[in-house]
Amino acid sequence: MTPPTTPQLNWKTDAINENKSLSHINWPALTRYAATARRQLDGVDCSSCQLSPKYNMGGLHVVRRIEFDDSVQWLARLQLKPPTPASSQRLLTEVHTMAAVRSKSGIPVPEVFAYDAAGEESGVGAAFMLMEFVPGDTAMDSFGGWETHKGETPAQYKDKFHEALADIQTQMASIRFPKIGTIVIRDGNLDVGPISNLGGPFNTAAEYFEAWAQTARFPYKEATVRSRTPEGLVEEVLAAIWSFPSRVRELAGRFPFRDGPFPLIRTDLYSSNIIIDKECNVLSVIDWENAFVGPWELVEFNKQLSIVPPAMDGPLFKRTEWWMAMEGARTEYVRLVQRAEEERGFDNRLSTILSDGNVQAFAHAFWLYGDGCIGFYDRVVKDLLHQGKS
Known part of the structure; x- marks a missing residue:
């Protein structure tokens, strides 16, 4: 049997054992756990496996390829920080969400074979999951990576990529539940559970926003805001x-x-959460730990088409060529979503939400608040309230 070829991936090649941020991870324990999981899952006498020397690392996770002695390959995805109750719950939520997406849509999502949400049972020392290896790079790492394209999809692939994203988002919006919260699996059935640090599940969007308002905190102090804001506007x-x-x-x-x-x-x-091949065909959508069932009014464009709402910029807003180009791209994206809705026989709730300028301004402002973006948030709410009256 000829071993499957592994494409050249834009992964790190330095010695992983010298990375001090990963010193808490017991790599031999991980290979032992993987070999045991493979025997239990496939019933094969897989005596050993090894970890690829190459690895990839983002802000929260490190991934390494696992190579079994019969040429089968898995992917190990580990949390970078030592486990806590909150991080363990995030991993469980992600596992359950991935299962829901796989069962309720055609979105390509890696299959999870095994996991240890606390890193204790396995002795690995980090929360992790073992899942299907998808032979491709993220769209961010492809085509030379950030150093080459600065996060921009190459022009010859942009239309294809946006069409794929529109279909993915259309399918994602079709995965619906009667309450707001995180996806959980109880007794083999999909359900909705609470959101970490917020509570729930919530029966209505109003309940969700009430709970959020009680706990929300802007991440920067007054001195930071003052230093980054024109003097004549800072008080407002x-x-x-x-x-x-x-x-x-x-x-x-x-x-x-x-x-x-x-x-x-x-x-x-x-684009850092979407794996593609060399022709920019989407192979898989990854990193589902922040996904949740939420209000329609928080659905927004994919991040490649995000723009700060003009109302947030207030008197500083300028209708630049870049801004007008983004507006045109967003209009075209809505058309792609409408086509995906029609082809799949779905309702038009997603395209309607994306077409509503005031709702989109609120949705993006809502998420920007948690990121610490400075702006005129009151103007966004004022516009939405005015729309609600009309």
């Missing part, structure tokens, strides 16, 4: 930032939010 901007949670609470009581069932949402549909 500070007031807008500090009052945003209370304005969202006001919105919860006054705006006619859409009823459920509610869609599965990803706030991180970046």
Whole structure:
């Protein structure tokens, strides 16, 4: 039998054992666990496996390829930091979400073979999952990586890539549940559970936003905001930032939010989370730990088409050539979503949400608040409330 060929991946080649941030990981324990899991799963007498010297690492995870002695390959994906109850729950949520996406859509998602949410049973020392190896690079790492394209999809592939993203997002929005929260599997059935640090599950969007408003905190202090804001606008901007949670609470009581069932949402549909081949065909969508079932009013464009809402920039907003080009690309993306909805026989709730400028401004502002983006948040809420009255 000829071993399968592994494509050249844009992974790190330095000595992983010298990486101090990974010193808590017991790599031999990982290979032992993988060999045992493979025997139990496939019933094969797989005596050994080894880890590839190459690896890839992002902000939260490190991945390595596992090569069994019969040429089968898996992928090990480990959390970078030592496990905590919160990180263990994130991994469980991701495993359950991936299972839901695989069972309720045609979105290509790696199959999870085994996992240890605490890293204790296995002795690995880090929470991890063992899953299907997809032979490709992320769209971010492809075509020379960031150093070459700065995150831009090559022009010859952009239309194809956006069409694929539109279909993925259309399918994702079709995965719906009657409540807002995280996906859990109970007694073999898909259900909705609470959101970490927020609670739930929630029956309505208003309940979700009420809970969020009680816990939301802007990540930067006043001094940082002042140093990054024009002097003549700083007081207004500070007031807008500090009052945003209370304005969202006001919105919860006054705006006619859409009823459920509610869609599965990803706030991180970046090119770094999509694996492609050399022709920019999507092979897999990865990193589902932040996905949750959420209000329709928080669905936004994929991150390649994100723009800061003009209302947030206030008097600093400029209608540049770049901004107009992005507006055109977003209009075209909505058309692609509409086509995907029609071809799959879905309703038009996703394309309707993406076409609503005030809702999109609110959705993006909502997520930007957690990132610490400075802006006129009150103007975004004001525009949405005005729309709700009309």
